[in-house]
Amino acid sequence: MTPVTTFSGKTVALFGLGGSGLATALALKAGGARVIACDDNPAKMAEANAKGIETADLREADWSEVTSFILSPGVPLTHPEPHWSAKLARQAGVEIIGDIELFCRERASIAPNAPFVAITGTNGKSTTTALVAHILREAGRDVQMGGNIGTAILSLEPPTESRIHVVECSSFQIDLAPSLAPTIGVHLNLSPDHIDRHGTMENYAAIKERLVAGAGLAVIGIDDPMSRAIAEACEAKGVNVARISVEPIGRKGVFADGETLVGITGSDAAPVANLSGIGSLRGAHNAQNAAAAVAIALALNVSPDEIRSGLHTFPGLPHRMEEVGRIGETLFINDSKATNADSTEKALKSFDDIFWILGGKAKEGGIEPLKSYFPKIRKAYLIGAASDDFAKTLGSDVPHVHCGTLDRAVEQAASDAAAMNGASVVLLSPACASYDQFSNYEVRGNHFRDLVRGLPGLEAKGA
Numbered sequence: 001m002t003p004v005t006t007f008s009g010k011t012v013a014l015f016g017l018g019g020s021g022l023a024t025a026l027a028l029k030a031g032g033a034r035v036i037a038c039d040d041n042p043a044k045m046a047e048a049n050a051k052g053i054e055t056a057d058l059r060e061a062d063w064s065e066v067t068s069f070i071l072s073p074g075v076p077l078t079h080p081e082p083h084w085s086a087k088l089a090r091q092a093g094v095e096i097i098g099d100i101e102l103f104c105r106e107r108a109s110i111a112p113n114a115p116f117v118a119i120t121g122t123n124g125k126s127t128t129t130a131l132v133a134h135i136l137r138e139a140g141r142d143v144q145m146g147g148n149i150g151t152a153i154l155s156l157e158p159p160t161e162s163r164i165h166v167v168e169c170s171s172f173q174i175d176l177a178p179s180l181a182p183t184i185g186v187h188l189n190l191s192p193d194h195i196d197r198h199g200t201m202e203n204y205a206a207i208k209e210r211l212v213a214g215a216g217l218a219v220i221g222i223d224d225p226m227s228r229a230i231a232e233a234c235e236a237k238g239v240n241v242a243r244i245s246v247e248p249i250g251r252k253g254v255f256a257d258g259e260t261l262v263g264i265t266g267s268d269a270a271p272v273a274n275l276s277g278i279g280s281l282r283g284a285h286n287a288q289n290a291a292a293a294v295a296i297a298l299a300l301n302v303s304p305d306e307i308r309s310g311l312h313t314f315p316g317l318p319h320r321m322e323e324v325g326r327i328g329e330t331l332f333i334n335d336s337k338a339t340n341a342d343s344t345e346k347a348l349k350s351f352d353d354i355f356w357i358l359g360g361k362a363k364e365g366g367i368e369p370l371k372s373y374f375p376k377i378r379k380a381y382l383i384g385a386a387s388d389d390f391a392k393t394l395g396s397d398v399p400h401v402h403c404g405t406l407d408r409a410v411e412q413a414a415s416d417a418a419a420m421n422g423a424s425v426v427l428l429s430p431a432c433a434s435y436d437q438f439s440n441y442e443v444r445g446n447h448f449r450d451l452v453r454g455l456p457g458l459e460a461k462g463a
Contacts, residue, residue, distance in 0.1 A: 001027055002158040006105045008032030011065045013058055013094070015085040016072020017044040023152035024070055024099045025053045031106075036061055038085065058085050063092035071096050073148075073172035079199045098176030099154050100147070100169060105179065107159045114159035114183075117166045117296055118147075120174060120211050121188025121221065123343045124289045125149075127317045128188060129168040131281075131293040135310030136164055139302045148173060164300065171198065171207045184296055185215025188244075188288060190226040191342040195364065205230070213237065219244060219253075219295045221288055242299070244291040246284045254295045256287035261294050272298070273308045279323055280316030283350035319445035321347060324452045325460040330417040332452045335429035336445030341369045344431040348373040353424040355379050355413040357406070360432030360444075362386035367393050367431050374398050378424065379416055381409035385436040406437070406444065410451040426452075 004027045014025055017039040025035045025048060037048050038058045045055045069089035076083050077096065089096050100118075107114055119129045126149050133145035144156040147167035159165060167182075171194055174180060190205055198204040209230045212218035218241045220231040235241045243253035254263050259275040272294050275281050281290050290311060297307050316322055322334040333351070338344040340363045348354065348370060358367070359382045367390055380400040382390055387402050394400045403409035406428075413426045428448045430441075438444040453460060 001030060002103060002106055002154050002156060003030035004028045004033065004102050004106050004154065005031040006109050007068065007102075010034070010067045011036065012068050012070060013038070013061060013063070013066045013085075013089070014070040015039065015058060015083070016075050017041070017048050018072060018074065020099055020152035020154075021070075021072045022048060022051070022053075023155045024102065026051065027099075027102070027154035028070075029053060036066070058088060063088065063094060066092065066094050069094045069096050070102070071098060071176060073098055073170060073176060076197060077172075077175055079197050096176065097178070098173055099152060100167070100173045100177040101179060103153045103159075103165075103167075104177060104181065108179070111159040111161055113161050115161075115164040115300065116159065116182040117164065117184045117186065117300075118169050118180065118182035118211055118215070119167065119186040119188070119292075120169045120171070120208055121186070122191045123340075123346065124188045124285055124292075125168050125186075126337070127286065127320055128186065128289040128292050129166055130317050131289060131311075131314055132296050133166045134314050135293060135297050135302060135307055136166065136300065138310040138313060139297075139306040141300075141302075169211055171204060174211050175207050179214075180211055181214035181216075182211070183215070184217045184219060184299055185212040186219040186292055186296065187212045187227060187230060188221045188292060189224050190230075191224065191340075201226075209233065213239060216240065217242060217299055219292055219299075221245065221292065222249070223247070223288060242295050244288060244295055246287050246291070254291040254298075256284070256291055259287070261287070261291055263294065263298060272304050273311050275311065278312060278314070280314050280321070281311065282321065283346055285346035285349070286321070319441060321350065322445070322449075323461045324449050325458045327414065327418065327455060327457045327459070329423045330414070330420075331423075331425045332414075332458075333425055333427045333429075334445050334448050334452075335427060336434070336441045336448060338429040338431060339363065339433050339441055341365060341367050341431045344429040345370060345373065347427055347429040348376060351425040351427060352376050353378055353420070353422065355381070355417045355424060355426045357381045357383065357403075357409045357413055357426070357428045357448075358430050358432065359383040359386045359390055360430045360434050360438075361436045362389060362432050366390065370431070371397070378420065379413070381413050383409050383430075383437070384432065386432050406447055407451060410448065410455075414452075414455055
């Protein structure tokens with residue numbers, strides 16, 4: 001835990017007692033703050049009480065005593081409209097911040113030179129965060145990894161000048177962190193997502209830009225127009241920028257030349273590593289992720305040999321292009337983390353002869369942007385609420401079947417793939433949120449993994 005000592009003796013209100021919210025309340029209390037916590041779920045209030053956290057209905061609280069209001073990143077700050085608790089804080093003139101901001105203030109107070117790597121982007125940020133942490137650990141560094149990737153940032157050990165924090169940041173978290181100024185800030189890419197929470201694409205991009213604009217080194221992907229604009233804007237403001245790309249670049253940074261990662265420093269360009277044969281980093285999207293990881297590692301004085309070793313031993317991220325196993329020449333891939341079309345595109349680019357399982361709670365735009373990949377699909381298996389709409393988009397271009405459930409889809413896809421001569425892939429890449437049938441993408445991916453491992457003849461990954 002990182003006790004938040006910078007709020008010692010102050011009264012802090014908090015809304016949202018999920019995993020990160022409860023961790024935040026405990027960290028504030030450990031640092032000497034008085035915390036008044038609230039949640040719409042009485043069971044979460046009771047859990048907080050059992051852990052010694054004071055709870056109350058914030059609509060009845062005396063806001064004149066409150067110095068800061070901590071909002072869970074999952075709760076609307078601005079769109080589609082501010083949550084009632086955020087409205088109360090604004091009416092009282094109380095600042096609204098989140099757990100990333102608390103960490104930033106604590107770092108500034110106790111270890112301002114502590115290495116802090118903050119990573120964002122519409123897609124790829126979890127893989128990049130996990131890859132960076134893995135490379136650093138393999139190189140013998142003291143690493144703490146968390147944030148949006150799963151472990152709440154205040155559940156991590158406190159910052160020190162010899163400890164590196166590698167933290168994934170969502171747009172919601174950045175929006176609640178006005179003093180965010182990492183040692184290395186990373187922005188990977190931008191595509192439409194969470195517009196319901198930010199109002200416009202321009203607002204979404206501006207929030208992402210804040211993470212790199214305050215960084216000592218800004219590592220910025222330039223493979224989409226809005227991200228290129230962010231790189232140019234940061235450089236114009238005097239920010240130290242390193243560009244990353246899956247195409248050659250002429251300025252400082254790292255780019256992918258096929259499967260070779262090339263680093264540019266000044267006028268010198270030199271190969272750093274090769275991704276050939278690394279199953280956990282297949283595809284152009286992972287080349288961008290790996291380029292970012294290499295740029296970060298080089299900036300933290302990790303040697304090329306240590307970088308190459310870390311890349312080759314990276315196990316990959318669960319539910320993101322995860323190899324579950326093979327039956328004969330059929331490879332089974334768990335890409336449950338692909339909750340929008342842009343993320344699913346990365347998987348479709350990486351394989352041929354695909355038996356595609358998709359569906360769930362659709363995002364804006366559905367699978368229309370994926371039409372150019374339809375020739376790679378042998379057959380599609382539709383599950384969940386989006387089935388009818390997706391069937392219309394697939395039309396006569398892709399043979400498809402309404403399966404309803406993931407269980408039925410795996411059974412049918414495995415049978416059809418087995419009947420095909422030659423190599424093929426059964427790919428769960430839903431291009432949808434999971435909430436119609438599963439509580440989150442992890443539960444969906446775990447269920448897919450269990451179903452596949454129950455198939456006869458499976459050669460499990462690592463077996």
